[in-house]
Amino acid sequence: MRPVNIIGVGMTRFGVLADSLVDLAAQAAFEAMTDAALASGAIDHVCVGCQNPDEFTQRGHVSTHLADRLGLVPAGATRVETGPSSGASAVEAGFNMVASGAAEAVLVVGVEKMSEVDRGQASRILSKMISFEDEARYGATPTALAAMIARRYMHDYGLTRDELSLIPVKAHRNGAKNPLAHFQKEITIEEVCSSRVVADPLTLYDCSPTSDGAAAVVITSDDLARNVDVPRDAIQVLGIGHATDYFAVQHRHSLTSLSATVRASERAYQMAGIGPADVDVCEVHDAFSILELVNVEDLGLAPRGASIDLVKKGSLEVSGEIPVNPSGGIKARGHPTGATGVAQIRDIVLQLRGEAPPGLQTQSPRIGLAHNIGGFGNNIVVTILGAE
Amino acid sequence: MRPVNIIGVGMTRFGVLADSLVDLAAQAAFEAMTDAALASGAIDHVCVGCQNPDEFTQRGHVSTHLADRLGLVPAGATRVETGPSSGASAVEAGFNMVASGAAEAVLVVGVEKMSEVDRGQASRILSKMISFEDEARYGATPTALAAMIARRYMHDYGLTRDELSLIPVKAHRNGAKNPLAHFQKEITIEEVCSSRVVADPLTLYDCSPTSDGAAAVVITSDDLARNVDVPRDAIQVLGIGHATDYFAVQHRHSLTSLSATVRASERAYQMAGIGPADVDVCEVHDAFSILELVNVEDLGLAPRGASIDLVKKGSLEVSGEIPVNPSGGIKARGHPTGATGVAQIRDIVLQLRGEAPPGLQTQSPRIGLAHNIGGFGNNIVVTILGAE
Numbered sequence: 022m023r024p025v026n027i028i029g030v031g032m033t034r035f036g037v038l039a040d041s042l043v044d045l046a047a048q049a050a051f052e053a054m055t056d057a058a059l060a061s062g063a064i065d066h067v068c069v070g071c072q073n074p075d076e077f078t079q080r081g082h083v084s085t086h087l088a089d090r091l092g093l094v095p096a097g098a099t100r101v102e103t104g105p106s107s108g109a110s111a112v113e114a115g116f117n118m119v120a121s122g123a124a125e126a127v128l129v130v131g132v133e134k135m136s137e138v139d140r141g142q143a144s145r146i147l148s149k150m151i152s153f154e155d156e157a158r159y160g161a162t163p164t165a166l167a168a169m170i171a172r173r174y175m176h177d178y179g180l181t182r183d184e185l186s187l188i189p190v191k192a193h194r195n196g197a198k199n200p201l202a203h204f205q206k207e208i209t210i211e212e213v214c215s216s217r218v219v220a221d222p223l224t225l226y227d228c229s230p231t232s233d234g235a236a237a238v239v240i241t242s243d244d245l246a247r248n249v250d251v252p253r254d255a256i257q258v259l260g261i262g263h264a265t266d267y268f269a270v271q272h273r274h275s276l277t278s279l280s281a282t283v284r285a286s287e288r289a290y291q292m293a294g295i296g297p298a299d300v301d302v303c304e305v306h307d308a309f310s311i312l313e314l315v316n317v318e319d320l321g322l323a324p325r326g327a328s329i330d331l332v333k334k335g336s337l338e339v340s341g342e343i344p345v346n347p348s349g350g351i352k353a354r355g356h357p358t359g360a361t362g363v364a365q366i367r368d369i370v371l372q373l374r375g376e377a378p379p380g381l382q383t384q385s386p387r388i389g390l391a392h393n394i395g396g397f398g399n400n401i402v403v404t405i406l407g408a409e
Numbered sequence: 410m411r412p413v414n415i416i417g418v419g420m421t422r423f424g425v426l427a428d429s430l431v432d433l434a435a436q437a438a439f440e441a442m443t444d445a446a447l448a449s450g451a452i453d454h455v456c457v458g459c460q461n462p463d464e465f466t467q468r469g470h471v472s473t474h475l476a477d478r479l480g481l482v483p484a485g486a487t488r489v490e491t492g493p494s495s496g497a498s499a500v501e502a503g504f505n506m507v508a509s510g511a512a513e514a515v516l517v518v519g520v521e522k523m524s525e526v527d528r529g530q531a532s533r534i535l536s537k538m539i540s541f542e543d544e545a546r547y548g549a550t551p552t553a554l555a556a557m558i559a560r561r562y563m564h565d566y567g568l569t570r571d572e573l574s575l576i577p578v579k580a581h582r583n584g585a586k587n588p589l590a591h592f593q594k595e596i597t598i599e600e601v602c603s604s605r606v607v608a609d610p611l612t613l614y615d616c617s618p619t620s621d622g623a624a625a626v627v628i629t630s631d632d633l634a635r636n637v638d639v640p641r642d643a644i645q646v647l648g649i650g651h652a653t654d655y656f657a658v659q660h661r662h663s664l665t666s667l668s669a670t671v672r673a674s675e676r677a678y679q680m681a682g683i684g685p686a687d688v689d690v691c692e693v694h695d696a697f698s699i700l701e702l703v704n705v706e707d708l709g710l711a712p713r714g715a716s717i718d719l720v721k722k723g724s725l726e727v728s729g730e731i732p733v734n735p736s737g738g739i740k741a742r743g744h745p746t747g748a749t750g751v752a753q754i755r756d757i758v759l760q761l762r763g764e765a766p767p768g769l770q771t772q773s774p775r776i777g778l779a780h781n782i783g784g785f786g787n788n789i790v791v792t793i794l795g796a797e
Contacts, residue, residue, distance in 0.1 A: 081538050082788070085787045089656040121410050
């Protein structure tokens, strides 16, 4: 397998934005191509991670539309969709094109524009990613499923409501320093606990928002990474793992572990030739606060039930031993679903380059991990990046 | 790049079917896995080509749903979407996974279930793949764009309405012998010309139907192809080309040529180390009758304006020099959009194995080509297969 590098990254502000889906995608893409110092004619293929442009924006065929908008015709163009892990899956598709030798340079863009529909319609669109037959028809929503996991985790490990609130508080503390984050203000434990209950025990501040935004990365072979006009430290993609779990939560062996994270990370660690102890910084998929605890344990970064101890000790802070979500995570950076996985990888690249925003740069990381969940915990991609 | 083989194929009947999207996909997938004599545990990844499950069937997250339904969890699962070329793009994604060494075996399933919505709603869903800003807002539809191409082709090359009718007549003649085709009855030139005008000069019989159906292929490395329980002649994927064109037809240089076909086929021929003269059998994307003529010329199989002469001489018949669409093509086999590209490749595999249905087997073909169009002529994948 040929080595694969990320030589350029770009990202829009996340939030409720006026620009169209394709304009957002183009802004992130142009920034990534400029960052890569790569002529647009060098791009062989565009992979777009996007969950549902047809229903969120009433526009389809986003891959061709974007290739045209970017002036990349006749490059190939493909949309990749795995629910909210569409971004990481698009990076995986681009990785495979370069690793196989089918392409020298692939532009990967993750994008979603969710604010053109009202909140109820957004919920209906997003709920199509859970099982209709086993979940949605009985009134279940992604938030309700997350609440069930939170209740079980509290029962099994004694987690308290105040402890759980530490997760969004940390997310907002980091997001407040991230100039592209959807939410750039700190919150308190009291605010989390007293905010509106969405699905008991989860309150508004335990849940990620729906956002607009885009992120992009340029993936290339070694040859191309060395031959751009302004070469910079290339970041290597060391490993990718992608695994599924049973569609419906009720069919799974555990409520407090996502086995797809365990399988995907095992695969990614093996491919990268590293273990959890080698990871210096992570972005994990905290669509709901409880998931950050579950993810940290499933990734092998903490024993079962012990992740909250790391939170309380400050180990997951920017200055901690294993910084988790220095960007603010999905909770504070925002969650334009198709963009999230690419944004995580873009943020890890900045960390490895030492170019994170002031106050968010972790200490000389060499290996970073991005963890992106699709569906409700059943289509998960773990990507491991390394600085040279 | 590692050699990549197709060792199993499957397909449902195409037509208006009672089964659900995932049940159709599962039927084709199980047939392909059985044909491959491969244990389901050997599948590393499932790639699903599907244009728009959320709007056609009100169900989403089809990749995970299918992995679960097939008992393939924890294999990775990804949906690939490029409009009606989603099927070939999914095969391309699976090819890249095996070629790179990221996977040993990938199941690729193309599927669409279009009959749950009424005809008007289907048109609205499909029209999202043309440019809203430059085409749809002015009332253009894919059929109207095809009609414009037909008019221009008639003007430039003197094609007559009766000559154009030979294309659907040939499609239906072949489809009548294909037990899985949507339409299994012959039609006459008179019937084509006297059928209802959809967009002048195109009549009902110039246009492909909306269909339900699924097709599947199992893609593997050489090692795995040799080590299955019941090895059979593996068909090798010799080349894949994927190219875009400008989103809106009005921005293109020509109405009578799809430059994305030219670019994609150049790339595929180069990768395969062959030229058009080496192709023994093809399946091309005849969503509208006029496109078969355009495609044959763009693929380099006939000079400009001369493809109709090949039709009149019988060269494109099953028994001709260069058989085109022995399956009945999109016109008669049917067009469940996400399934079409995989069905074309499945049909070429059967041709190369010598296993086509009675009356449809071409003479000892060694090299076959599948040509799949996404959008309106702007996202095109050409796949070249070879028998050993």
